[in-house]
Amino acid sequence: MSHTGYTRLMTLDREQVLRSAAALLTHKSTATMDEVAKAAGIGRATLHRHFAGRDALVKALENLGIQEFEAALDASALDEGRAEDGLRRFVAAVEPSAGLLSFLVTENQLFEGDQVNEGWSRLDARVAAFFRRGQERGEFRIDLTPAWLTEALYGLIGTGAWAVQVGRVAPKDFQYMIVELLIGGVRRSVEQ
């Protein structure tokens, strides 16, 4: 039989191709379909058999990213304990996907109004709600809007992923640098 349903083997193939595509596009967002194929160790024709075209590939990557992002969100149990610690857990959980997320965010900025994948708005809402709860509990300051904090978190994750990639930040410091800056800021405070 051909690849109708989602037999395990088939899914594994797709998954693997998707992973390597993510890895490549993460640090070369303009990579060619041919490059993506070669990076996955397959031919361009086969790549097209898995993904109808570049758009389909990006959309699949988008779904993968959303899925991983959501998994990180679930895994970090943002509501348990101090909001600050939830944030730490989240950044730690999202680190492996940081490059992919960064790519997708950049990619999304190009699609002006062409209605973005609804998954993003759902995730945005969850993250913004987390910040809002932190504010209501008195753990976060209230003069920075949840929407901005959400964007800033994405931005810092992307910047962090890139800084690690070009060697300006040690990989082991990724999580620490992002979370500490986001939580405490750069000012040296007495309570540290």
Add this chain to the structure above:
Amino acid sequence: MSHTGYTRLMTLDREQVLRSAAALLTHKSTATMDEVAKAAGIGRATLHRHFAGRDALVKALENLGIQEFEAALDASALDEGRAEDGLRRFVAAVEPSAGLLSFLVTENQLFEGDQVNEGWSRLDARVAAFFRRGQERGEFRIDLTPAWLTEALYGLIGTGAWAVQVGRVAPKDFQYMIVELLIGGVRRSVEQ
């Protein structure tokens, strides 16, 4: 005489075209040469008379961005008074160029090793030195490296410019959101 030297009129033309190109590419980084020309109110041929090609245009924009960035750096007198206030002045000064800077940073990430414009490294060094001085004076925490703080500043400026553009942050809050987050972080501290 033709446009040999840099007669005033000629320079003004270029400048104006460059400005409008910056404004356009800032929120549509994939804009066509034709779109750039139309946005500047000139024909594509004339655009090519000013800038040999897309690369030349981008390079000119890069120089413009570097120049504005450096001007903002000079104007904000980072060393005077508290480091924190210097940072505030700088973000205020750089706000008009934020979109352009954001575009250029993204653009630069594509040129892998093709040796980036030396202007950037000079500016990077100045900013990093500022953070280092702040640390030495005891005003900034020392567990975040100057290199990371520099990248984070760029990242937040870019994120801020984008957030304003899509309406997630009010233009008047641009400066406040960036500086406050960068300086104090999201944690609600007693001393606020």
Add this chain to the structure above:
DNA sequence: CCCGTATGAGACATCAGCGTCTCAGCACGG
């Protein structure tokens, strides 16, 4: 008034990347 000059519009060739297709090779199962 007339000439020089820059300009805008458009035609043209070129090129890179995409999407489709064909074909031969290879593995795998019957």
Add this chain to the structure above:
DNA sequence: CCGTGCTGAGACGCTGATGTCTCATACGGG
């Protein structure tokens, strides 16, 4: 041993963008 089916390689046509060129025109100075 032989079909079936998937794969990689490659050819092909198409499209969009680029860079170059020509030409008619409008503007401005002498």
